[in-house]
Amino acid sequence: MSLIAKGIHVRYGTREALRGVGLTALPGQMTAIVGPNGSGKSTLLGAITASLPFRGQVSLNGRDIGTMKPWELASQRAVLPQASRLAFPFSVIEVVRLGLQSGTAGDRPEVPMQALARVGLAHYADRSFHELSGGEAQRVMLARVLAQVWAPVEDGQPRWLLLDEPVSSLDIAHQLQVMEIARAFARAGGGVIAVMHDLNLTALFADRVAILAEGRRLAFGTPGEVLTDDILSRAYGCALRVSAPPPAGIPYILPHAASA
């Protein structure tokens, strides 16, 4: 009952974006994928969600995703894309309902409003999605994804949230809010895989971290194990120091210190 990717290879034309990457994500945990631009983080998520052609194997709760129908996949995992363009002027609640229809909570009409309330946008239900700011749109999409896998565990099987940079266009308060939601989902028994840009949030919320560089997995383990000077410096190609305060006089703001 986990999400396992083995030997994933992905090519874009002649460029090899992933060269044999593996990843095991366990339910009840938040697994983060980090790495520099172009390291293949989003590509790895793309393979795990079967959004792009790849070589290798991905199994979800014990089944090869290549053998699963789209509706079977949709009942077990929900995917939050980096950015969403909506073609027609649906209202916010209608967008969230799109997620509900495809999940297994389709008989619970109250779920979309609860999901919207969860991301703090229940009062926007009747707004047109097109009128939202980028951050609001991202949170509405998260509500849609939550509505799709509303119960983190169903029939004894974990459900999965696969998030591609879920906090990229959010302010720090909403970054924390979204990460809290994802962690709560994991704590309730669901599985979460998130592609992350922000190393501080990763350190704060992730249970396991995979660090990618140049299409390979450089390290995989708890934040304490892999977020080290050495690994990060190699991954990002510049000298980095973990847990070192900046020179005195320059303010710095870490999410660690925030309280709601």
Next chain:
Amino acid sequence: MTAVTEIEAAPRDRLSRARSLHWVLAGALGLACIASLQIGATGVTLSAMLAKLGQGEALSQMERVVLLDIRLPRLAMCVLVGAALAVSGAAMQGLFRNPLADPGIVGVGAGAGLGAILAIVLGAVLPAWIIDLTGNQMVPFAAFLGGWGSTILLYRLSTRHGRTSVATMLLAGIAIGALAGAVSGILVYIADDRQLRDLTFWGLGSLAGASWAKVLSAGPLILLSVAAALRLGRALNGLALGEATAVHIGIDVQRMKSLAILAVAGATGAAVAVSGGIGFIGIVVPHLLRLASGPDHRTLLFNSALLGAVLLILADVIARVVIAPAELPIGIVTAVLGAPVFLWILLRRRGLVEL
């Protein structure tokens, strides 16, 4: 900002509003049908005939012909063609995720036009057995084949490894349209003047040639295609989020696309075949309905079929009474009525939607 107070306000339910619109439009369709049977150049009216029948009097030959052979098949054609054009438009817009997409854009219209022109110009030199087999249906039949063929060609061109790229499809549609236009141009050059005039009138669109034979030839295909398109509502809603997300929420996007393309080709091809180029129904009707009750395709497709039929019936009544005893090509009426509404919509919505 507590969750409890937020949930208290129930969200507006556009879906049930759209469902009640079904009944409003069905009522409008009924009224339009009565108007279409009541009004015409001869002054024969449905009410007078019903009164006659009520008193047990027989109808005159003239009344029978006007009602049964002229107005009824024409009404049936209006309903079929109007529904086919509007549903094709709505389905195509959903498929391309673009409120301005139209079957004309993906080459179905151009292909059907090429088929019709081929039949008109080359009809005389075809082997006799083909002409015997198709009879008066040759032009419609050829138009349908052209629309169908160009859609399949389009699909082959834009599908690789089981994935259809909408961008490639749009570009290929433009190319196929240009190619069909060029071949049509060559055919127009070798056509004689009588054929040329036929082409001109066919291109403007007309229902003057409505007959039970045409209704029967186009009807089954249109009904089948529209029925197939009506099943696409949920999938098209998902597609509004993008292809990748549609797959993620469990939609078999490839299957849905194939079905949508077949349905659109069938409905548009058959409609264009029997009625020529009737514009704006496919674009204006879904637009108006999105304004009225939102973009949810589960209701939009069915409402489009109803409103498309209503508008085409009314346009047809106008076309046949405005210069009676002659009549206007109906394409002119739909363009005159539809183009301003379309422009109005564009101006109002500019900036809201990426066109």
Next chain:
Amino acid sequence: MKSSSRMSAPWLAMMTAMFGALFALTANAQQSAQPPNPNADVLSIGGSVTEIVAALGQQHRLMARDTTSSYPPEVTSLPDVGYMRALSPEGVLSVGPSLILSEEGAGPPEALDVIRAADVDYVEVPDALTPEGILRKIAIIGDALGVPDRADRLADEVRIALSAALTDAQRPEAEKKRVLFVLSTQGGKINASGAGTAADALIRMAGGVNAVTDYEGYRQITDEAVGQAAPDVILMMDRGGDHGAADDEVFAMPAIKLTPAARTRQVVRMDGLLMLGFGPRTAEAVRMLHDALYTQGT
């Protein structure tokens, strides 16, 4: 509320426009078809057919006509059932004819089927490009109207007039002028008559030579082909308006500029129906064209 006010304007506009137009026009439609003679029962389709009906002295029996019927001028006051290739079945029946006389090629076929089904006699008159063809048209129409004697008399008159006109129009081969019939000059492109057309037939009957015989029917032709055809005279349909200015325009076209016709400014304009109708006035048309070709100017 916001979205309902947003939606109502185009809806209202569209519905008002459609229903308004509908009611205004229905009233209009019921009145327009009023033939002058209450006993008239013939619908004539095709300019030359209508001319022949009138020449047979049966004009009083006409109750309606098509768009191409413009002679004699009085017929233009009759209800017009539209263009002969795009007839509206109910429009045709609404004028209530018991006999329809139509030139070959009226349509659409479905409309004709319905009209025949309504117990209306429908007589098709074959096209003609020869004197014999004109006589045949007269005979058919005379029979259909039940005036065969008058038809015989008219046929005799027309035969005599035509043969006289044809004899007078004969010219030795070497003297014959080359004539280019230009149907239209839309967008600077010349649409000219090839062989097998009414224009070609009339040019030959009037003692001229059709300058373009490489193809059948009316076609757009290239500028070079016009130059090569080397017409002495440009023949066009008379569409009214200022002929001087129109002539300047024609002769300024690059294709025509270099032709012999442009050097002598020889352009002939004739009424389209008179020239191309092939009816009772064709002898007149032959003489008129012949005179225009050979007595004017040079």
